[in-house]
Amino acid sequence: MNILTRLESVPVNSFHYRLLFIIGLGWMFDAADTGLVAFVLPSLAKEWGLSAQSVGYIGSIGLVGMALGAVLAGSAAERWGRRKVFAATLVTYGIATGLCGLAWNYESLMIFRFFVGFGLGGQLPVAVTLMSEFSPAAKRGRFIVLLESFWAVGWFIAALIAYLVIPAFGWSAVFFLGALPAFYVFWIWRSVPESVRYLLQKGRYEEAHNIVSRIERLGGKKPPKYQEAAMNGDCSAAASLTSQASSFSLLFQPKLAKRTALLWILWFGLVYSYYGIFTWLPSLMVGQGLAIVKTFEYVLMITLAQLPGYFAAAVLVDRWGRKNTLATFLLCSAVAAYGFGHSSTAVTVIGWGCAMSFFNLGAWGVIYTYTPELYPTTVRAVGTGWAAGIGRIGGIFAPAVVGWLLPQTGIGWIFTMFMIVLAVIGLIVLLLGQETKKQVLAEHM
Structure with missing residues (x-):
């Protein structure tokens, strides 16, 4: 039995939950x-x-950094490993966030926000690739959606910090608190192993064997002894993998081109809607005449709705499938966005806002599950990184577009636009998506 077969056959145990928690905390810091x-x-x-246009540019410049970070980090993870890049991106955005608190003018803040985005954009696709490559096929969807649920926790913490800190200490203090995750890198370096699939791809068989052996012992299985002769299956697989250059061009090979196009459209639309809506949400509410403190209270309520959205997606993604769950959540998010944009009372604002938050963030959980499953190991990090990077282009435009439209059209038309975007990508998934439920991750094309 080769190493990958052993890895897939290990029952879910404390290793998987510990890894979920450690990577999830990094995800939470990103969201915060x-x-x-x-x-x-x-x-x-x-x-x-x-x-309004200048405020939109602050949101957009972070997305420029995220797009570049996602693309470069995916390639770096294929070359130097998932764990190293995960740690490096965490330090980058932590330090840059602290520097935002020292910004002395608009231009300096823009520069620091770019580097924050660079670190954030690099971490997310690498983190989900690492978690995917350790999760058993039958439970992978649930694990990735639960990983994404840490995003809701991070947003709730951000709302709570803003509610308590900004009125008393000002906005600079918030950014200084946001720098603390940089210290988390020491725990990551000690606790997170390198991807077994990456190690095999690089011919580091004994390291891969030792990691899988530790997981097997935690799962109550006795690992076999390491023997060169027993590595033949892994050597053959690795040779097949390394014979293919891990490059951008492979994403457009006949077998992968349709998947790449689907993911790029899907990511662009989802990121466009998410950052257009949620980056502006507090400002839009203030613009409607709500006080800042009251706005934070409403956003706290709306943010809490993200958690049941993730949990619902986690239950459905391995039972109902990736394709059906994702399409349903996107279409329901489209309806909720329209309802939110045309709300006129506090009750309807909160109700439609919670529905929008529930379905939009549930869709995020599924897309992070779905994306790495569509690529083989040789290009998984690169493919996931490029999909996320293209998505960030949508995020770059969205805050600026909202800032430009707001004085001219009002909130109703803006959320009608988001409804159309979400409905279109939901229908595309329904018509063109393929199901990957409970499939073992592919090693080569």
Whole structure:
């Protein structure tokens, strides 16, 4: 039995849950930073006298960094390993977030936000690739959606920090708190192993064997002894893998081109809608006449709805399948976005906002499950990174588009636009997507 077969056959045990928690905390810190800037913007705009367009550019510059970070980190993870890049990106965005608290003018803040985005964009696709490559096929969907659920926790923490800190200490203090995750890298370096699939691809068989043996012991199985002769199956697989260059061009080979196109469209639309809606959410509410403190209270309620959305997706993704779950959540998110944009009372704002949060973030959990499953090991990190990078282009445009449209059209038309985007990508998944439920991750094309 070769190493990959052993890895897939290990029962879910404390190793998998510990890895989920450790990577999930990194995911939570990412979300907290993204949320913090959304809550800071209303206070910052008032203090610096920024126009709606200037506020939109602050949101967009972070997405420029995220797009570049996602693409470069995916390639770096194929070359130097998932764990090293995961740790490096965490340090990058942590330090850059702290520097945002020292920003002395609009231009300096823009520069620091770019580097925050670079670190954030690099971490997310690498983290999900690492978690995917350790998760057993039968439970992979649930694990990835649960990983994504840490995003909701991070947003809730961001809303809570903004609610308690900004009125008392100002926006700079929020960014200083956001720098603390940089210290988390020491725990990651000690606790997170390198991907077994990556090690095999690089011919590091004994390291891979030792990691799988530790997982087997935690799962109550006795691992076999390491013998060169027993590695023949792994050597053959690795030779097949390394014979294919891990390059961008492989994403457009006949077998992968349709998947790549589907994922790029899907990521672009989902990221466009998410960052257009949630980066602006507190500011849009303030613009409707709500006080900043009351806005934070409403956003806290809306943010809490993300958690049951993730949990519902986690239950459905391995039972109902990736394709059906993702399409349903996207279409329901489209309906909720329209309802939110045309709400006129506090009750309907909160109700439609919670529905929008529930379905939009549930869809995020599924897309992070679905993306790495469509690529073989040789290009999994690269493919996931490029999909996320193309998505960030949508995120770059969205905050700026909202800033440009808001004075001209109002909230109703803006959320009608988001409804159309979400409905289109939901239908594309339904018509063109393929199901990957409970399939073992492919090693080569």
